[in-house]
Amino acid sequence: VIGDVDAVGDGVTGVQVGDRVGALTVTGGYTEVLYWRADRLIPVPTTVDPAAASTIILNYIVAYQSMHRNAHVKQGDKVLIVGASGGIGTALMQLGKLAGLKMYGLASESKHDLLRQMDVTPIDYRMQDFVEVLRDLEPGGLDAVFDGMSGDYIQRGLDVLGRGGTLVSFGEPPSLRALFGMLGTMITTNLLPNGRAFKFYGTSFYFLGRRRPFNEDWAELFRLLDAGAIAPVIDSKYPILEAAQANARLESGRVIGNVVLVTRELM
Numbered sequence: 509v510i511g512d513v514d515a516v517g518d519g520v521t522g523v524q525v526g527d528r529v530g531a532l533t534v535t536g537g538y539t540e541v542l543y544w545r546a547d548r549l550i551p552v553p554t555t556v557d558p559a560a561a562s563t564i565i566l567n568y569i570v571a572y573q574s575m576h577r578n579a580h581v582k583q584g585d586k587v588l589i590v591g592a593s594g595g596i597g598t599a600l601m602q603l604g605k606l607a608g609l610k611m612y613g614l615a616s617e618s619k620h621d622l623l624r625q626m627d628v629t630p631i632d633y634r635m636q637d638f639v640e641v642l643r644d645l646e647p648g649g650l651d652a653v654f655d656g657m658s659g660d661y662i663q664r665g666l667d668v669l670g671r672g673g674t675l676v677s678f679g680e681p682p683s684l685r686a687l688f689g690m691l692g693t694m695i696t697t698n699l700l701p702n703g704r705a706f707k708f709y710g711t712s713f714y715f716l717g718r719r720r721p722f723n724e725d726w727a728e729l730f731r732l733l734d735a736g737a738i739a740p741v742i743d744s745k746y747p748i749l750e751a752a753q754a755n756a757r758l759e760s761g762r763v764i765g766n767v768v769l770v771t772r773e774l775m
């Protein structure tokens with residue numbers, strides 16, 4: 509959520525009425541008015557478009573921290589992005605380009621042009637077995653895989669990693685059983701001397717008190733956005749009262765990047 513501060517409580521310092529701020533709400537973000545803790549407000553420059561800024565709060569922080577705080581990518585690394593055409597996937601592609609990575613992305617065929625524009629080699633996950641394709645193209649294996657799908661993408665993602673490679677999964681396990689399966693794979697992958705690592709990333713760490721790395725990374729991402737080094741892909745914007753249509757578009761499978769709900773004040 510991005511908005512302007514309307515009022516502050518007694519004794520609140522560090523934020524004033526009129527400041528532009530963001531909040532990572534998890535739920536309750538479809539709103540015109542939000543009551544939120546002052547110590548969890550994220551400073552947002554007024555020089556950037558609010559719709560673009562809203563993508564930084566969730567999608568870009570997931571992409572940035574998966575890439576830089578978990579996989580610790582370096583220039584020239586070979587990586588796979590699962591769900592490359594989505595909100596987080598498009599953020600990963602832009603940040604990966606900035607970091608000088610050699611990228612492969614899974615996406616539906618109709619979205620491959622966007623991947624090519626971002627210097628990402630597209631693989632149509634509906635028509636091709638990406639494990640076979642990547643074993644042909646990169647016989648030495650990849651340095652990192654970024655996955656938001658979970659399920660069998662985890663094992664198949666591990667299968668395309670080379671020695672020293674890391675799989676970062678930020679997907680929500682669909683069931684408790686799937687969660688235990690993931691934890692089992694994580695323990696065995698990380699304990700076996702196979703030179704590969706499996707890490708789980710979640711913004712839930714923010715709510716467990718590890719807020720400093722988030723605040724540092726949001727500041728860096730807003731700096732990159734303000735400097736024009738990243739340009740979030742906005743598929744469409746809807747007035748907040750048309751949230752149902754926005755959700756229908758999301759469910760259509762035609763979206764590339766982000767769908768943003770906008771209030772009258774920020775239209």
Ligand SMILES: NC(=O)c1ccc[n+]([C@@H]2O[C@H](COP(=O)([O-])OP(=O)(O)OC[C@H]3O[C@@H](n4cnc5c(N)ncnc54)[C@H](OP(=O)(O)O)[C@@H]3O)[C@@H](O)[C@H]2O)c1
Nearest residue numbers: 591593594595596597615616619656678679680709710711
């Ligand atoms: N851990 C966290 O803190 C956190 C935070 C935010 C989101 N997430 C999770 O991250 C995932 C991605 O989020 P998002 O906002 O980027 O989603 P999104 O914008 O809806 O994009 C999802 C992408 O997944 C692709 N896809 C759909 N079915 C697929 C399949 N069977 N195999 C491979 N790709 C498939 C689609 O590609 P095509 O359209 O090209 O087919 C689409 O581009 C979600 O599972 C979400 O729950 C986690």
